[in-house]
Amino acid sequence: MAQLKWVVAALSACFTVAASLSPSSAPNVNYTELAQQLSSSASIYLPGSDAFDDVVSRWSNLSVPVANIVVVPGTKEDVVKIVTFANEHSVPFLAANGFHGSVTTLGKMTHGIEIYLSQLSTVEIAQDGKTAKIGGGIRAKNLTDALTTEVTGACECVGYLGPGLGGGHGWLQGHHGLVSDQYLSFNIVLANGSLTTIDETSDLFWGLKGAGHNFGIVTSVTSKVYDVQYPNYAIETIFFSGDKVEEVYELANELWITNGTSPEGVNNWSYWYFDPTIDPEKPVIVMYIIQEGRDTVDPVHTAPFHQLGPIMSQPKSGTYRDLAAWTGISLADGPCQKTGNANPRFPIYLKAYNPQSQKQIYELFREATTSPGTPFAGSLFMFEGYAMQGVQALADDASAFAYRANNLLVAPLLVYPPGEALNAEARALGNRMRQVLFEGSGQATLNTYVNYAYGDETPAAWYGGDAWRQERLAALKKKYDPTGRFSFYAPIA
Incomplete structure (x- = not known):
C-alpha cells in the first residue's frame, strides 16, 4: 500500500500528469481519484520517472502511442476501475504487454492511459x-x-x-x-x-x-x-550464398509444400540478413530446419540442401526451451531489445514460394542492406514455414483468423533510425517488396498477419476479404x- 499512497500524494501535490496533456485531452482529469480506487497491489507511474520511461518505450519507434500516465493493475477488478474511470472522463486508453506490437495505427493514440498488464501473470x-x-x-x-x-x-x-x-x-x-x-x-x-x-x-x-x-x-x-509428446528437439542451420536463392526455395517447395507436406513435428524458417563476416558482399540465406523427437534432423530434410553446396551447416540438439535461442528470438537476442530504432514489417501470407519472385526481392533487399551508407544494413527478411496440419484441421470459418489455407508467413523487417524521410523510404521499400511477392503469388487478395502488420493495409487484408467476414x-x-x-x-x- 505504501507505493500507492506515495503515488496519491504525488498526484495531489503536483500537476505533472494533467499539465502534460494536450488542450484537447481533458486537462482537468484528477488521477488522484483513480489512484484511490485501485487495489494495494496496483501501481501508477508518472511522467519523468524511470519506471514510466521504461514502460512507455517501444520496441519499434515508428508511429508510437503517447501515454500521459501508466497504470499497472494488480487485479482484474483494477482493470474494470481503470476502464470505467477512463470512460467517465473521456480519456483514451491502451493495454500493453510485451514486445513487437508495431502497427502504425497505434500512433492514433496521442494521449491517455497506458494499462500495463505485467502483474496479471499467474x-x-x-x-x-x-x-x-x-x-x-x-x-x-x-x-x-x-x-x-x-x-x-x-x-x-x-x-x-x-x-x-x-x-x-x-x-x-x-x-x-x-x-x-x-x-x-x-x-x-x-x-x-x-x-x-x-x-x-x-x-x-x-x-x-x-x-x-x-x-x-x-x-x-x-x-x-x-x-x-517429445522431450528432445534437433535443429540444423544451413547457410547459403544469395546466389542460390532460387534453388533454395525451389527445394523448400518440393520438400514441404507443393510436392510434399511438412510432417507435424517439422518446422522450417529462413532469414536473410547481411553479415560481412560470412559474405562481405551480399546477404546470406539462413535455413533453419527444426524437428521434434530427434537429436539430429532426419536427413530426408537436410541432405537435399547439402547437395546445393551451402557455405556451412550447424546441427544442434536440445529441448523445446532451446528453440528461441536457436532461431535468434530469445530474451537475449536483438529482436527482444529496445534500441530506439523503427522496426516495421510488411507481412504477406503465401501458399508456396515463387522462386523467381524470391530472386527479385532478394535483389531489392541486397541493394537496400549493402549499399554504401545505407540505414537499413541491420534489416531482416523472415520466411516462416510451420507445420500446418493442426491449423488446417479446423474449418476456414472456425474463428476470425482468416488464413488457414496459407502455408507461409513472409515479412521484411526493416531496421533503421526513425525520421520523416527514412520512414517514407522504408514504407516505399517494404511495400515494393511485398508487392513483388503478391504479384508472384497468384492470389487475388493481399493476405496479411495482423500481428506483423505495418498499418497501411486494409481491414480486409488483416481479417479476410470475404464479405461475410467483414x-x-x-x-x-x-x-x-x-x-x-x-x-x-x-x-x-
Missing part, C-alpha cells in the same frame, strides 16, 4: 491437467518456463495473449493449431467497463480468436494444455464497442 493448472487459467499479462518465456505443454508463440519476449488475439503461430501448431485455437474461455473487460466471461456460447468468442484486439482487455484466458466483424464491433474505445490496434473499421 498460471493455474486444472486438476485434470488438461486446461490452465493463464493471466492476460504473461509473456511467452514465463509461460514456457511454467508450462512446456502449452501452445505459445515462438519469440520469448512477446506476450501470450497479444499474438493469440490475432491468431498466433507457434512451434506446436502442426499438432494443435494456432495459439487462439487453444482458448476455451476469456475473462475480459469490455468497452463499457464490465468484466465478463466469454466462451463458445457467446457470439464474441469467434471474434476474439483472430480480431480480439478490437473488443476488450483480456485479464485471463482458460486454455487447453497437453502432455509433452459483416460479421462489423456487427460484433457495433455491439461490443460501439464508440470505438478499442480502435488503436488494426481497427476493424
Whole structure:
C-alpha cells in the first residue's frame, strides 16, 4: 500500500500528469481519484520517472502511442476501475504487454492511459491437467518456463495473449493449431467497463480468436494444455550464398509444400540478413530446419540442401526451451531489445514460394542492406514455414483468423533510425517488396498477419476479404464497442 499512497500524494501535490496533456485531452482529469480506487497491489507511474520511461518505450519507434500516465493493475477488478474511470472522463486508453506490437495505427493514440498488464501473470493448472487459467499479462518465456505443454508463440519476449488475439503461430501448431485455437474461455473487460466471461456460447468468442484486439482487455484466458509428446528437439542451420536463392526455395517447395507436406513435428524458417563476416558482399540465406523427437534432423530434410553446396551447416540438439535461442528470438537476442530504432514489417501470407519472385526481392533487399551508407544494413527478411496440419484441421470459418489455407508467413523487417524521410523510404521499400511477392503469388487478395502488420493495409487484408467476414466483424464491433474505445490496434473499421 505504501507505493500507492506515495503515488496519491504525488498526484495531489503536483500537476505533472494533467499539465502534460494536450488542450484537447481533458486537462482537468484528477488521477488522484483513480489512484484511490485501485487495489494495494496496483501501481501508477508518472511522467519523468524511470519506471514510466521504461514502460512507455517501444520496441519499434515508428508511429508510437503517447501515454500521459501508466497504470499497472494488480487485479482484474483494477482493470474494470481503470476502464470505467477512463470512460467517465473521456480519456483514451491502451493495454500493453510485451514486445513487437508495431502497427502504425497505434500512433492514433496521442494521449491517455497506458494499462500495463505485467502483474496479471499467474498460471493455474486444472486438476485434470488438461486446461490452465493463464493471466492476460504473461509473456511467452514465463509461460514456457511454467508450462512446456502449452501452445505459445515462438519469440520469448512477446506476450501470450497479444499474438493469440490475432491468431498466433507457434512451434506446436502442426499438432494443435494456432495459439487462439487453444482458448476455451476469456475473462475480459469490455468497452463499457464490465468484466465478463466469454466462451463458445457467446457470439464474441469467434471474434476474439483472430480480431480480439478490437473488443476488450483480456485479464485471463482458460486454455487447453497437453502432455509433452517429445522431450528432445534437433535443429540444423544451413547457410547459403544469395546466389542460390532460387534453388533454395525451389527445394523448400518440393520438400514441404507443393510436392510434399511438412510432417507435424517439422518446422522450417529462413532469414536473410547481411553479415560481412560470412559474405562481405551480399546477404546470406539462413535455413533453419527444426524437428521434434530427434537429436539430429532426419536427413530426408537436410541432405537435399547439402547437395546445393551451402557455405556451412550447424546441427544442434536440445529441448523445446532451446528453440528461441536457436532461431535468434530469445530474451537475449536483438529482436527482444529496445534500441530506439523503427522496426516495421510488411507481412504477406503465401501458399508456396515463387522462386523467381524470391530472386527479385532478394535483389531489392541486397541493394537496400549493402549499399554504401545505407540505414537499413541491420534489416531482416523472415520466411516462416510451420507445420500446418493442426491449423488446417479446423474449418476456414472456425474463428476470425482468416488464413488457414496459407502455408507461409513472409515479412521484411526493416531496421533503421526513425525520421520523416527514412520512414517514407522504408514504407516505399517494404511495400515494393511485398508487392513483388503478391504479384508472384497468384492470389487475388493481399493476405496479411495482423500481428506483423505495418498499418497501411486494409481491414480486409488483416481479417479476410470475404464479405461475410467483414459483416460479421462489423456487427460484433457495433455491439461490443460501439464508440470505438478499442480502435488503436488494426481497427476493424
